[in-house]
Amino acid sequence: MRVNPNFAKFKEDYVYVSVKEKLTQYMQTHPPQAEILDLSIGDVSFPLNQGVIEAIHLAADQQGKMDTFHGYSPKKGHPFLVRAILENDYQAKGIPVNENEIFISDGAKSDVAHIQDLFAEDITIAVVDPFYPVYIDSNVMASRAGEYDEKTHRWSRLVYLEANEDNAFVPNLPQQAVDVIYLNYPNNPTGKALTQSELQAFVDYANQHQALIIYDAAYEAFIQSAEIPRSIYTCQGARNCAIEIKSFSKSAGFTGLRLGYMIIPEDLVYEGQSLNEMWARREATKFNGASFIIQKAGQAVYQPRVKAEIKANIQHYLANACRVKESLIEAGFVVYGGENAPYLWVKSIHEQSSWAFFEELLNKYQVVSTPGSAYGTNGENFVRLSMFAADGIIDKLIKRLKEL
């Protein structure tokens, strides 16, 4: 028996594991001066909305009676949820998506990581740096990334699209031929959102070069500005070059429930094969659907009362982001994001490494951040702060920023 040789190429553990280890080390060597404020993991803090909880209760009761019991779910998801998504997230906004193009999943991470099952092994992948690590790691495991260069901190076969202060975090188009481009807007970790015309440039590029865009829109619910598109299919020609991935995690607080969906337009045909049909085959082989009860919870998210509550939660997170951003700026930091996304992208004052900056923030404010280098070389000098933290934590951080 021989193992997949690609796993040995990983130099570091998944970033959140490293942060946790670093924190544990710190706690062991430093007597606690004050409460540790964790703003590292992008996990929500508001509880589920009552309408969602009621839906779970009802669905559980259905599962307890012979005549309303549901076993395996339909392969692409229960029609009640598929139609709610179609009507609310697409048709109501005039965005062209068909019912057959929606696939319900157990969350955006699974979709983001598994979509590469459909790619040939030797295609060229482009990622924006900074990136959500799953785009790269899932392709490393599938032999698509090449070798890791310890000096440049980059993989030999990947194409990196730079997004940094120089271009205001709007990545440049690829300068060489690529087959797949992962885009994530509103962006984790920078908080940047692309405007309609900025996104259209990528769609035009993809159509001109027969490339495929994997558009991770997990943070769509945070969009506030009218000029930021809520779906890639608002761009002309996107149905011919883009897959869109969405999540209930960051909008409705489903991080612990697990629910997401992916749009694969029927127009996406490469080498005579429909990606929609390939994915249907992939899911029929490797997945047995999201939990019925959680799909019912997802349907409840579209009730008007729940929609309003979720919108209020998001406004609350963004208001916290605004308050923290102001305090950070007052304390002398350069800060990006937080306007159409729940993340602040904070620059080190001393141009130090992101791990050194992480440690400085931990030492001075007892705040846990995520070091920017976890997201790529453009993350050096930066840390990410998650604004999903509870109010108590946000308030304490602001207090310490003002006093220290």
Added chain:
Amino acid sequence: MRVNPNFAKFKEDYVYVSVKEKLTQYMQTHPPQAEILDLSIGDVSFPLNQGVIEAIHLAADQQGKMDTFHGYSPKKGHPFLVRAILENDYQAKGIPVNENEIFISDGAKSDVAHIQDLFAEDITIAVVDPFYPVYIDSNVMASRAGEYDEKTHRWSRLVYLEANEDNAFVPNLPQQAVDVIYLNYPNNPTGKALTQSELQAFVDYANQHQALIIYDAAYEAFIQSAEIPRSIYTCQGARNCAIEIKSFSKSAGFTGLRLGYMIIPEDLVYEGQSLNEMWARREATKFNGASFIIQKAGQAVYQPRVKAEIKANIQHYLANACRVKESLIEAGFVVYGGENAPYLWVKSIHEQSSWAFFEELLNKYQVVSTPGSAYGTNGENFVRLSMFAADGIIDKLIKRLKEL
């Protein structure tokens, strides 16, 4: 953009889709003579137990309050469920498994399909014929099966271990070098269960040849006979060569809830790499855990009252299997299985193809079966009947078998 070329190698849709299409065709061309009795898909019919439903209600209420809300689950599963599994399924039976070796998942199908992420691309895979199609299809997608031969109905790079009437469905050991062996006992579709000594022979073979066994024990709860092992780790040396996969679907009726687990012993080290650590990395990259609420439901399965109810459900399914088996035998069929598994493996009287036999049963009894050829060449002349069907369906089938 070029696609994974392996998807084009599939000659047929996933079997249950084909059965559904066949049935739709039949319904369109044949006026209904009597109610169609569906015994094809292995989906449970009993509703969830009340103890499980109460646990879901409690967990949902927890998710609705700020101080008891749970976001992302721990990477390997919530400790309350991991410990319940460890204590009930292993420690109470004296079976050697450690807490760190248990990985909670959204069901056995995901685990069975994804475990091959850990294998090198050019290893040799052995499957028992008849097989659960996911073992093969997941490896086809990963370039590990070679080419499909339309004449033999077999893949060029797979090794098939024959299980048929000649060897009483106990497969022969591999006659050539193989790296991984998929075993599924109690077996889907034949209903066969291996005895302790029969399974020990495979464990001994694997240890002698440095092979890995993927032991799919999704139907363990149906074991009635004391000589049938309830875990592969009851075999000497199995911790050095076997991964075990279990499911809550067929025991507690969780087909719609989605919950399972996998045991990866820390002793499994190949080429200096721990499979347990590799899987932890795989899951951290591609999965975000089973739903918290469903993990709470899984914990409730181990309450003494729920355990007793589940046992009674299984006895009920097996009693139905016994009744149907007797009626089929009286009607002249040769029938296997149904004693330690919820499936009957029924032989055609006329030595016809399994699809012809499928059509005969549909025409004569209006019963939907699964044609044996879906599970491999040893399935020709056979169909599988699922005994998970509701009592009303079972009763009608027995009546028709007696009368027609």
